[in-house]
Amino acid sequence: MSETEQKLRNEAMTLLEQGRADYIIGYEAGSLKFTTTPLITRDKDDIDRLVINPFILNNLSVFLGDISGKAGIVAKGCDSRSIVSLIQDQQLAREDIVIIGVPCSGVIDLNKVEKLTGKDRDELDDIAWAGDKAVVTIEGAKKEFPAKDVLMDDCLSCDMPAPQEYDILLDEVGPLVCDKELSRSQIKELEEMSPEQRWEFWKNEFSRCIRCYACRQVCPACFCKRCFVEETEPQWISPLPKWQDNLIFQMTRMIHVAGRCTDCGECQRSCPVNIPLRSLSKKMEEIADELFQYKAGTDKDAPPLMAAYESEEAEDFIR
């Protein structure tokens, strides 16, 4: 057990004992190799199952809406932005949560490791960090990969590895490998295409969507109690998985979460049919930044992007 883990467990236990939190939301070891799984508990006996490792993927803030009472939540930089964003949208009260901040050096993208090694994740013996290299062990043999080749794309463009909003900070910020160009390489490719090619690209991608709604369910910014896709009077889109409706669902969802999406990457990670959703969400983040210099979840006292305005702002498209 690492020092950080020990510290986390101590802090979590104290929160429960002192009644500062009714629930702890953190990570425990997953049931598969290189996974962690959310641990949501009010039971002190569960506290020694909490872990911190390079595989703490999930954005746990998605569970905050389920909790009645106060929650102590483990949050990486991106997760804390989601929490702040929820506070901005008045979905949460700051005093109802205790943010246990974990500085993050980026999480490993197992899909990338699989591509690099030609092996599935359960066929790998070990993945560990050695400085800025990831060391992957396959059948006893070690292979080294530069961090930027194995980190999640969203981590490569991260500029907030440690939470800015927190109550407890577990550690100092570790080294962070950034490569913003690499992180948006698919967006760049798309931008260089003609509009027809881009539309064709997305049409193809969304033709395999099965409408499991995992992207929406794992998204902390998708907090609507009832989503427009479930409306029946009027029925905005067909519940059938036709590419047109799949695409409309996702386009509308992306626009609805503009200014709330923090590029945590959960939507893309959860997609069972590998639709590159981050190439939509990241672009949306860039649009918000470009037009309104707005970065989601960075200021809990600021009004949400779509609830605010300046009297003078971009309107060259208006006749």
Added chain:
Amino acid sequence: MSQESEWEPKILGFLCRWCSYAGADLAGTSRKKYPANIRIIKIPCSGRIDPLLIIRALRTGFDGVLVSGCHPGDCHYQTGNYRARRRIAITKNFLEYMGMEPQRLQASWVSASEGGKFAEVVSEITRDLKEISPNRLFTDERDGTKATE
């Protein structure tokens, strides 16, 4: 192209009831000529516009969408048009990134006294849309799916 320029685009206009709708009314009563390509839906305020309404219109087969409201500072509800402006800006940029032609989503400020301007706006966007082809964003040549009505 010469074939295409013969086609008549269908435009769906979402007009704020306080300004632009009254402006359209004025265009009519003052016998201003403008193309009959626009179908109008009256909305309480341009701030009512939801990206879903825009996308849904395109899915239904409209070639273009116009959202029109009061000039900045003139909103009947003080701020509705400012909010609409942000929303349209985001939607427009995003849809263009997806591959939609920029001409398909249009916005204007038309006051109740600007019947002439309304006629001009409709003429302009009809002309703009004629320069591009009919909306086939959601048609599927693979299975012949028509847009839902």
Added chain:
Amino acid sequence: MKKVKKQDITRLLSQWQKEFTVFVPSRENGAAEMTVWDGQDVSFLDWYRNTVIPPKANFLLNMEIMFGFRKEDGSYNLELPAAATQKQLVFGIRPCDARATSIIDMVFKDAYEDKYYLNRRENTLLIGMGCLNPYDSCFCTSLGLGPAEATDVDLMLTDIGDDFLIEEVTDKGKELVARTEGVVEATRDDESRAGEVKDTAYKKVTRKIDTREIEKRLPASFDNEEFWEKVAAKCVSCGICTFLCPTCYCFDINDEMLKGDGARYRNWDSCSFPLYTKMPAENPREEKWRRVRQKVHHKYTFYPSLFDVIACTGCGRCIRLCPVNWDITQTLESVPAEAATGTEKK
């Protein structure tokens, strides 16, 4: 038993392609699924472990037109879709998925006859392929299966080095082999080699559950709200585990109106969605834990009581593909031995 040389697989499939629409595992479209063979590519032999989209999608389409309707002279004329008469051949189905197909049969063939499903099912040959490298999420051996056992298929192939051993499981399979060139008689050695391969594969499945114990404990857990609330806490209520479960068959029916005409469609639905049970007055499964409880009980309690078989084949997709690693085996193993004393609150 018969065998075929590995390099002759293309030849084999080409012959079958003349008679059937041949489906093989492919990941061309971004997620592994059974798709129509292009007549050349057999690279799946190198990477294929199992598909993401289960082969149930070949029988129970995610978007099926039940009938079309057209408004004429003030009334509606119905048009039934042409029955699928094209014969299909699904090549490479794993034993877990083949068994799952038999499990779905109980609902769509035995309980009542669903002609959409049966049309495809009865026109389809299943060519199984032993799974020699099961995932760490697989637990088929706990459900009476072996990763390379010949069950619920027409033919079963086992990789024995340079050749595939072919077991003729059904008459249909036997007839197919009889008219296929390039298939030769297997030797005793081949058969014993295949036996070893199957044993090795069997031992590779390390995830275990005790179904007897579960069948004993689970029914009594139904009212244990505290237990279900706890295990359901991290579920995000998406449709992955049900849509991609080879035995889940729930569907929704939707009418799609076009101008003057339209169609009635059937598409997959999931008990993970709150909307699934929503009725005008109330929703009996509004809370997440009730939905999770339903899913687990349906597979491990209700289905056995109706059809005498557990509606799970241990394919592991629900564990592997879950965005939060919600693990059904852990839930099943943690069902308390004692029945809960508390009663379910309204």
